[in-house]
Amino acid sequence: MNRAYSRAGIIARLFNQPLAVLPETAAIVLGAIGQRFDVQNLFVATDGRSLNLGELEQLAADKRVEIEARGGVDRQARMVPADRLMFVHNGVAHVGVRGETVAENGIGPMSGFTGYDGIVASVQSADADPNVRGILLDIDSPGGEVAGLFEACSILMARRGTKPMRAMIRGVGASAAYQIAACADEVTLHELGLAGSNGCISMHADFSAALQQDGIKVTLFASGAHKADGNPFEPLPEDVANMIRARIESSAERLFAHVAAARGLTVETVRAQQAQIYTGEEAVAAGLVDKVMGWQDSMDEFEAAVNAPTARTGGGAMAPTGARSSKGSAMSNGTTAPAAEQQPENTQATLEAARTEGHAAGRAEGLQAGTTAERERVSALVELDAASTVSPALAAAIASGASAGDFAIDLAKASKAKLGAALSAAKTEAVTELPEGSASAGIPGASGKTNRGQAYAEKKAASAKA
Incomplete structure (x- = not known):
């Protein structure tokens, strides 16, 4: 379905409303619609000089488009395979952001506009598609409407932590377009690209002097004191x-808060930038960009990252770089970062080692738990049987958590030691108490040689009878 915006609709969207767009883009839009919407006397100062309508039209000549777009995004778009809605290559879905951004324009850039509805629907489709492993926001846009922007940013921020998402700014990612870029896990910028312009702007056209000069008087009939606020036929009341300034400040504060949260900055830092636009390394230093990279380098690096073995098995978003520095990144000249500054990569060996360590720890924990349970069971049985007795050794073994096997081994060792001690004592006693010499020792019937063992035994027997 094609959508044609009416004159009244375009005027309502352009004037007296907050716009997150570059001033140069506003001038181009005015040039494109100048004659059709009676803004011949509107001058826009961009570099300190006034531009007449002819100059505005010249600026708009190569950008003038018919204001139409496809219909609203189907609510089932997230169920459609990603490659039916956008370009998908090597597991990466490319979400294009081109031209001015508006609330609704359907899937993909169309007629010089990109809709927030289409951006969100494309990302949701890519998230739901198992064949997509990463999402690339391919941005070249000066920004656009505030209406619908913050809702889109909230949705994109809420899905962080799912599939990795990178924003790649080609020529410019400013204002509303930068707000979209900031939702990604990381942002790369071409060395001559532009990023920032974090602020809002509004325009008001006052034709009253021109109309008076032409002898035209416009009378407005309104039902309320504020019904005709900001109309172009009367001077703008203070x-x-x-009120318009308050709307601008309110929108800007929300914008500052979003950039601060998305990029790990403070609101004061973003506000202090005063809507400045940065290029290359300046954007890195300002905290708005992670790496300065050429387009091809950025796409190649991202594809390699999401298709790495660890990325395939681990899932989830890429960890934010945190350093906000281009050091160690692949640059547009093809050079590679020093190895010491690159991210470490898990290997199969480290994964196997971690698995073995985890198994050993689990086994040890299980054995300990079994021993504890057995000790508690034996103690409970002994307590239930009042007639049972427990030796001090068994009680000590139960309290220490020793297993039955260990206790049996200890008993055997103790018994063996006790028997050995008894034999040794008997031998010592025999040596010291047995009579010395021959038959003259007083043992009747003895032969010429004395049997000391027999004599000792007989002596013991006699002693026992006595």
Whole structure:
């Protein structure tokens, strides 16, 4: 379904509303619609000089598009395979952001506009598609409407931690387009690319002087005191100007808060940038970009990262770089980072070692738990049987957590030691108490040689009878 915006609709979207867009883009839009919407006398100062309508039209000549777009995004878009909605290559879904950004424009850039609805639907489709392992926000846009922007950013931020998402800024990623880029896990920027312009702007056209000069008087009939606020046929009252300023500040504060949360900055830091636009390493230093990289390098690096073995098995988003530095990154000239600064990579050997360590720890924990349970069971049985007795040794073994096998071995060792001690004592006693000499020792019937063992035995027997 094609959508044609009416004159009233375009004026309502352009004037007296917060826009997150570059001033140069606003001038181009005015040039494209100048004659059709009676803004011949509107001058836009961008570099300190006034631009007439002819100059605006010249700026818009190569960018003028018919204001139409496809219909709203089907709510079932997330169920559609990603490669039917966008370009998918080597497991990476490319979500294009081109031209001015608007609330609704369907899937993909169309007629010079990209809709927030289409961006969100494309990302959701890629997240749901098992064949997609990473998402690349391919951005070249000066920004656009505030309406719908923050809702889209909230959805994109909420899905962080699922599939890795990188924002790649080609020429420019400013204002609203940068807000979308900041939702990614990391942002890369071409060395001559532009990023930032974090602020809002609004335009108001006052034709009252021109109309008076032409002898035209416009009378407005409104039902309320504020019904005609900001109309172009009367000078702008101060209270209405203040109201427009308040809207701009409110939108800007939300924008600052989003960038701060997404990029790990403070709101004060983002506000202090004063909507400045940065290029290359300046954007890295400002905390808005992670790496300065050429387009091809950025795409190649991202594809390699999401297709690495650890990425395939681990899942989840890429860890934020944190350092906000281009050091160690692949640059547009093809050079590679020093090995010491590159991210470590898990190997099969480290994974096997971790698995073995975990198995050993689990086995040890299980044995300990079994021993404890057995000790508690034996103690409970002994307590239930009042007639039973437990030796001090068994009680000590139960309290220490010794197993039955260990206790039996200890008993055997103790018994053997006790028997050995008894034999040794008997031998010592025999040596000291047996009579010395021959038959003259007083043992009747003895032969010429004395049998000391027999004599000792007989002596013991006699002693026992006595």
